[in-house]
Amino acid sequence: MNYLHGYQDKEQARLLEQSGILASLIYEKIDFSGCHHILELGSGVGAQTKILLDLFPNLQITCVDIEQKQLIKAKENLREYEGRVRFECQDIHYPKFDQIFDGLFICWTLEHLANPSQVLFRIKPFLDFGAKVFITEVFNASFYFYPKLQGLLQYYEAYNSHQKELGGNPDIGIHLGNLLNTAGFQQIEIRNGGFLCDQRDGERLKNFCLYWKTLMKSAEDSLLKSDKVTPEIVLQMERDLDSLSDDENAVFFYQFAQAKAIN
Numbered sequence: 551m552n553y554l555h556g557y558q559d560k561e562q563a564r565l566l567e568q569s570g571i572l573a574s575l576i577y578e579k580i581d582f583s584g585c586h587h588i589l590e591l592g593s594g595v596g597a598q599t600k601i602l603l604d605l606f607p608n609l610q611i612t613c614v615d616i617e618q619k620q621l622i623k624a625k626e627n628l629r630e631y632e633g634r635v636r637f638e639c640q641d642i643h644y645p646k647f648d649q650i651f652d653g654l655f656i657c658w659t660l661e662h663l664a665n666p667s668q669v670l671f672r673i674k675p676f677l678d679f680g681a682k683v684f685i686t687e688v689f690n691a692s693f694y695f696y697p698k699l700q701g702l703l704q705y706y707e708a709y710n711s712h713q714k715e716l717g718g719n720p721d722i723g724i725h726l727g728n729l730l731n732t733a734g735f736q737q738i739e740i741r742n743g744g745f746l747c748d749q750r751d752g753e754r755l756k757n758f759c760l761y762w763k764t765l766m767k768s769a770e771d772s773l774l775k776s777d778k779v780t781p782e783i784v785l786q787m788e789r790d791l792d793s794l795s796d797d798e799n800a801v802f803f804y805q806f807a808q809a810k811a812i813n
């Protein structure tokens with residue numbers, strides 16, 4: 551599978567780190583209380599699964615990912631939750647389960663799919679009537695930073711256009727309302743979450759610039775291999791993100807979208 555972030559060890563570690571950095575933003579409104587067994591699509595190395603299992607101690611989760619390597623790492627990361635978590639290696643465009651779930655969780659996954667609407671439509675028969683749904687996805691067009699730094703600008707454009715070429719959608723978050731509505735889900739609510747960093751809190755600004763650098767670099771191999779960026783642009787992007795937080799007028803802003811719905 552031609553996947554933007556790849557499956558190297560450093561990417562698997564990044565997913566764990568990322569889940570910790572963004573947890574307070576993502577989990578503020580997520581509520582699976584009352585649910586017994588939920589489905590997580592595109593579960594990766596189990597970074598979000600771990601947070602969910604801690605937040606909802608009575609919950610069981612079936613983790614689904616297309617990549618065996620991710621599931622092996624997830625099993626390792628979730629050892630302490632044995633009995634509460636199951637693993638399925640499937641392409642979620644073609645879901646197949648021998649049971650029904652009372653919740654659905656998806657995070658940073660629909661952005662990579664060729665046909666997210668097919669996924670939402672085909673997963674419905676495996677969800678209980680009234681199952682809770684929470685989906686968190688990127689809205690990369692919302693990214694704003696100041697001052698305008700050419701290396702970061704150029705790399706970000708390449709990152710997003712490459713994701714589109716791979717069949718994904720870097721702005722899928724903003725379409726979640728329509729996607730869920732077309733698939734027949736009910737009581738759909740969309741909220742935005744994210745960060746606005748500036749010199750009011752220089753430490754926070756620095757930390758989010760650092761986080762962003764790791765996120766951008768997760769696509770480095772794929773971008774270099776497909777000649778979308780040069781090593782010089784990669785270096786300049788890194789320098790720009792290092793220098794941004796030193797600027798007295800620096801602004802760093804990003805919004806993701808989170809959908810809540812009922813089956």
Ligand SMILES: C[S@@+](CC[C@H](N)C(=O)[O-])C[C@H]1O[C@@H](n2cnc3c(N)ncnc32)[C@H](O)[C@@H]1O
Pocket residue numbers: 555565566569591592593594595596597598614615616617620640641642643656657658659662663
């Ligand atoms: C960016 S990772 C997010 C992982 C996890 N949700 C998290 O937030 O840490 C996206 C995951 O989706 C998986 N994925 C991509 N396409 C898939 C598909 N068609 N079926 C199942 N999993 C898929 C990838 O293998 C990867 O592990």
